[in-house]
Amino acid sequence: MEKIVTITTNKKAYHDYFVDATYECGIVLVGSEVKSLRNSEANLRDSYAYIKNNECYMAGCYIAPYEKGSYFNKDPRRDRKLLLHKSEIKRLFAKVTQKGFTLVPLKLYFSGSLVKVELGLCRGKKTYDKRDSLKLKEVERNIERETKDY
Secondary structure (H helix, E strand, C coil): CCCEEEEEECHHHHHHEEEEEEEEEEECCCHHHHHHHHCCCEECCCCEEEEECCEEEEECCEECCCCCCHHHCCCCCCCEEEECCHHHHHHHHHHHCCCCEEEEEEEEEEECCEEEEEEEEEEECCHHHHHHHHHHHHHHHHHHHHHHCC
16 A cells, blocks of 8 residues: 655645546656655645647646755756656647646645656636635535534
8 A cells, every 4th residue: 555645735726726637647856856845845836737749747836956955956947747648648638728728736745655746637717616615615614613513
């Protein structure tokens, strides 16, 4: 049984998008980036994924430089290659070319010793959808608070 340890989640993505499907994919990193991720020094806010030349890349993800990495450290905001099967990339490319769909990294985590990315196929929310989801969340929180006493 592999141990799954969450590094970071993209909470803003759940607020800004409807998540239609999720995909688990690997990510190409250098050693100092993995050591920095072990210290949970990453941020997925404003990150997205794109497909170019039948390969999937993640842009905008911030992985802090490892403090003891010296010249091995890479640019913290560089584009990183995501590892998916060719059939998955073709399926995602077909969906992304449709109007309104985008690829957003939702979660970064360790699966055993490997770093994985949970990639979401998302549709954008309108402002009234965001307000509705916030109201629903607040109602659920109030119900939870009231039933906790009983």
